[in-house]
Amino acid sequence: MADRLVGRQAPDFTMETALGDGSDFGTVSLSDYKGKWLVLFFYPLDFTFVCPTEITALSLVADQFKALNTEILGVSIDSKHTHRAWINTPVESNGLGKLNFPLASDITKSVAKDYGVLIEEEGVALRGLFIINPEGEIQYQVVNHNNVGRSVDETLRVLQALQSGGLCPINWKPGQATLQV
Numbered sequence: 001m002a003d004r005l006v007g008r009q010a011p012d013f014t015m016e017t018a019l020g021d022g023s024d025f026g027t028v029s030l031s032d033y034k035g036k037w038l039v040l041f042f043y044p045l046d047f048t049f050v051c052p053t054e055i056t057a058l059s060l061v062a063d064q065f066k067a068l069n070t071e072i073l074g075v076s077i078d079s080k081h082t083h084r085a086w087i088n089t090p091v092e093s094n095g096l097g098k099l100n101f102p103l104a105s106d107i108t109k110s111v112a113k114d115y116g117v118l119i120e121e122e123g124v125a126l127r128g129l130f131i132i133n134p135e136g137e138i139q140y141q142v143v144n145h146n147n148v149g150r151s152v153d154e155t156l157r158v159l160q161a162l163q164s165g166g167l168c169p170i171n172w173k174p175g176q177a178t179l180q181v
Contacts, residue, residue: 033132
């Protein structure tokens with residue numbers, strides 16, 4: 001496992017992607033997000049059961065993240081071709097359908113390793129989520145067991161708390177006062 005990443009520069013990456021609309025492929029690098037916030041999330045495998053619930057839930061609220069100058073990038077160890085096939089498979093057939101963000105291929109597993117989420121003996125990533133600020137510094141990370149999906153609402157809340165620039169007490173929500181010291 002990697003050392004603590006919060007408060008440090010995010011490990012650089014360049015990965016091939018399947019575009020969210022399933023039409024084509026692309027390439028993405030950390031530098032593409034300079035000046036924007038990034039929600040970078042890892043998931044174990046395409047065509048599984050918990051993963052599509054998270055991915056489609058994030059896609060449904062992608063416009064809320066965009067309104068906060070934030071992009072979303074999903075990553076697994078699957079190939080860009082598998083990502084594209086999953087996007088182009090209907091939801092009722094265990095597919096994703098069209099997404100509002102790309103899926104990146106970490107087929108070499110190097111990015112998952114750099115972010116400390118690679119399960120070496122299984123060759124897949126844990127569910128790791130990182131919020132990276134516009135200067136490329138990791139502000140938040142959460143990693144959990146692959147059987148448990150993450151909360152889109154909590155990710156959005158934490159992003160808004162980070163962007164508030166204040167000290168946010170427990171259960172802080174946008175519009176509430178931050179702590180004054």
